[in-house]
Amino acid sequence: MIHMALGVIPQLIKNLFSRPMTVAFPHEAIPIPEGYRGEHTYDVDRCTSCTLCARICPNRAIEMIEAPAERQETYPKTYPQIDLGKCCFCGLCQDICSSGALSLTKGFFLSTTDRLASVRFPFPTDDEM
Amino acid sequence: MAGVNSEQQRAELLEVTGLRFAVEPHVAADGTMWISAEHERLPELLAFLRHNGFAHCSAISVTDWPEDGEFELTYHLWSYEDKILVTVKSRIDREEATAASVISLWGPSAGIHERELHELFGVSFEGNPDLAPLFLEDWEGPPPFRKDFDWRAYVREAFYEEGNSREQSYWD
Amino acid sequence: MSKATGTEHMAKGHRAVDGYDLYFGPVHPGSGNFGVKLTVEGERVVAARSDPGYLHRGFEKLMEYRTPMQNAVLSDRLCILESLNWNLVHAEAVDRLCGAEIPRRAKCIRVIMAELSRIQSHIIWYGVLSKALGFDTGFKVAFGYRDYVLDLFEFVTGGRVYPAGYLCPGGVRRDFPDGTKKRIEDLLVTMEKMVLEFEAYDSRTMAARCHGVGVLALDDALRLGATGPVLRACGLAADVRRDAPYEIYDELDFDIPIREEGDALARSIIRRREIGASITIIRQVLDRLPAETLPPIKPKVAVKIPEGEVYVRNEIARGEAAVYMRSTGEAQPYRCKIRGPDLLHMIPVLEHLLVGAEVADVPAIYWSLNICPADMDR
Numbered sequence: 175m176i177h178m179a180l181g182v183i184p185q186l187i188k189n190l191f192s193r194p195m196t197v198a199f200p201h202e203a204i205p206i207p208e209g210y211r212g213e214h215t216y217d218v219d220r221c222t223s224c225t226l227c228a229r230i231c232p233n234r235a236i237e238m239i240e241a242p243a244e245r246q247e248t249y250p251k252t253y254p255q256i257d258l259g260k261c262c263f264c265g266l267c268q269d270i271c272s273s274g275a276l277s278l279t280k281g282f283f284l285s286t287t288d289r290l291a292s293v294r295f296p297f298p299t300d301d302e303m
Numbered sequence: 304m305a306g307v308n309s310e311q312q313r314a315e316l317l318e319v320t321g322l323r324f325a326v327e328p329h330v331a332a333d334g335t336m337w338i339s340a341e342h343e344r345l346p347e348l349l350a351f352l353r354h355n356g357f358a359h360c361s362a363i364s365v366t367d368w369p370e371d372g373e374f375e376l377t378y379h380l381w382s383y384e385d386k387i388l389v390t391v392k393s394r395i396d397r398e399e400a401t402a403a404s405v406i407s408l409w410g411p412s413a414g415i416h417e418r419e420l421h422e423l424f425g426v427s428f429e430g431n432p433d434l435a436p437l438f439l440e441d442w443e444g445p446p447p448f449r450k451d452f453d454w455r456a457y458v459r460e461a462f463y464e465e466g467n468s469r470e471q472s473y474w475d
Numbered sequence: 476m477s478k479a480t481g482t483e484h485m486a487k488g489h490r491a492v493d494g495y496d497l498y499f500g501p502v503h504p505g506s507g508n509f510g511v512k513l514t515v516e517g518e519r520v521v522a523a524r525s526d527p528g529y530l531h532r533g534f535e536k537l538m539e540y541r542t543p544m545q546n547a548v549l550s551d552r553l554c555i556l557e558s559l560n561w562n563l564v565h566a567e568a569v570d571r572l573c574g575a576e577i578p579r580r581a582k583c584i585r586v587i588m589a590e591l592s593r594i595q596s597h598i599i600w601y602g603v604l605s606k607a608l609g610f611d612t613g614f615k616v617a618f619g620y621r622d623y624v625l626d627l628f629e630f631v632t633g634g635r636v637y638p639a640g641y642l643c644p645g646g647v648r649r650d651f652p653d654g655t656k657k658r659i660e661d662l663l664v665t666m667e668k669m670v671l672e673f674e675a676y677d678s679r680t681m682a683a684r685c686h687g688v689g690v691l692a693l694d695d696a697l698r699l700g701a702t703g704p705v706l707r708a709c710g711l712a713a714d715v716r717r718d719a720p721y722e723i724y725d726e727l728d729f730d731i732p733i734r735e736e737g738d739a740l741a742r743s744i745i746r747r748r749e750i751g752a753s754i755t756i757i758r759q760v761l762d763r764l765p766a767e768t769l770p771p772i773k774p775k776v777a778v779k780i781p782e783g784e785v786y787v788r789n790e791i792a793r794g795e796a797a798v799y800m801r802s803t804g805e806a807q808p809y810r811c812k813i814r815g816p817d818l819l820h821m822i823p824v825l826e827h828l829l830v831g832a833e834v835a836d837v838p839a840i841y842w843s844l845n846i847c848p849a850d851m852d853r
Contacts, residue, residue, distance in 0.1 A: 334719075361814060379786050388719065388786065410699065411698065411822075412819055438531040439528060439531070
């Protein structure tokens with residue numbers, strides 16, 4: 175009732191002495207919890223090419239492709255290429271992966287001006303080696 | 304789930320509807336009642352239910368059975384007093400898809416569902432004055448929610464390019 | 476003040492203007508992605524025609540091509556403002572078709588998350604209503620408090636706004652992480668503080684702009700298909716959680732705020748009280764939470780749904796949501812009809828309420844119905 179009688183003055187005084195809710199990102203940050211569904215991480219050496227990730231993806235963001243010619247001896251089967259533009263980051267591929275090769279990390283800085291950068295190739299490129 | 308009172312009313316309703324309309328309603332495990340009716344007796348049955356407390360038309364839906372050549376209309380009705388959910392199902396012909404509108408029983412709350420079904424399935428509801436297009440604008444193709452409308456082919460043709468490497472996965 | 480129409484006023488040789496069409500939306504900062512075409516004479520609306528379809532994605536058809544786990548991920552997007560509630564309706568439909576026994580802990584988690592999503596949805600409503608009425612501080616404060624709820628969602632489900640089918644057929648995708656119970660309890664204390672702050676702000680301006688505006692009589696509400704807070708503001712005590720309880724709602728003791736006036740202020744008061752009711756529900760469920768741990772649900776590519784049909788109703792923040800699912804024994808549902816409360820609120824109810832209103836009252840009426848174009852268009 176006092177609130178209604180004095181209007182917003184009590185709240186105003188309270189506000190003068192309290193911290194705003196705003197978190198001044200990037201100088202401060204709220205820690206990202208474990209289990210956050212961010213960017214994918216993929217270990218080609220643990221992959222068994224079961225193709226379950228490509229089949230469970232609701233958006234067909236995962237396509238099984240063959241290895242480049244020079245690696246086909248070590249990697250003879252097909253491996254998942256993930257198009258982050260189509261991905262909805264649901265994590266079904268992570269849950270279904272039978273060998274633990276594919277999982278989601280806490281990375282969320284995915285904005286880019288290069289269209290092809292959002293297609294994640296399963297093999298490291300030469301300059302990443 | 305439902306109280307004893309509801310059980311009793313449900314049993315009574317079952318008996319009365321069954322006897323009067325020669326239908327066989329059955330009660331599912333979760334307490335909902337399902338009635339399949341012949342299309343000719345459908346308006347009478349729905350009016351009977353409306354006047355026996357089923358004031359809320361929760362939804363009207365159409366299921367497409369192309370092999371049988373039929374559409375199955377489902378009316379989902381709820382009674383606020385007796386707390387019973389009844390679904391009435393009826394089949395109509397797919398080519399000549401017409402049904403009587405229930406707008407006189409439930410008003411615009413049923414009328415809006417009929418308008419949506421008219422646009423998406425092509426069912427005409429006689430007696431509904433407003434069957435104007437609802438969601439789609441300038442749509443000239445067949446009713447899109449029918450099972451024989453190949454929406455993937457339409458989307459591929461209208462929006463995607465086969466030459467684009469990122470759209471390859473849509474060509475199966 | 477004379478109520479001369481445009482024609483009489485312009486009779487002195489000016490071009491006669493009877494009325495004109497005013498588009499409220501879709502390209503309007505205060506309308507969401509939905510438009511209403513108002514025919515206006517002076518300051519008064521004489522006719523209104525809703526223009527839906529800007530967010531039509533063909534959900535019902537999309538769901539026919541996906542398996543239940545994939546549909547669970549898709550069901551967030553039925554209305555992103557209350558995604559967990561829609562996850563729950565879909566999950567219940569598939570569970571009833573499969574005859575699955577859900578563990579009690581999963582049911583408790585489902586109720587907690589659904590109620591948190593309801594609180595979050597009402598916070599958004601409060602913020603957007605404030606913004607539409609010009610009270611920008613209310614908008615900023617509401618969305619600031621909403622962020623605390625979203626932080627909890629991020630902790631539990633992995634995503635702030637999109638829980639990716641966290642409430643899925645079979646239970647929940649993964650159990651609560653350690654420390655969730657304490658975090659929820661702290662969050663509820665913050666929410667109670669927030670409710671007091673909303674009450675403090677709400678005294679004069681909001682009440683004056685919403686009082687007596689957009690009055691809906693009970694028989695009109697039933698005829699036009701209103702459900703949820705819109706119907707409860709007209710005096711009918713109808714709530715699916717009480718009338719046809721699902722999950723563990725039959726064991727819980729909670730208030731269902733009812734008002735008689737049927738105007739925008741009544742709807743606003745009900746939604747604010749519902750935040751308090753949800754807080755009570757969550758506290759009761761936290762007390763009843765069993766101690767067992769749930770294994771995470773592993774999605775399967777080809778799991779068939781048994782043949783049958785089911786119609787499941789839930790009470791979401793906006794009203795009554797339902798899913799009619801018909802399966803013929805395949806892995807994908809044969810037909811999945813989605814009934815959202817907003818198809819009724821945004822077309823018949825809105826068109827009825829806007830007739831005779833003044834243009835300045837249009838945002839108050841519009842947002843007091845708490846519309847969401849996403850579950851209307853699907």
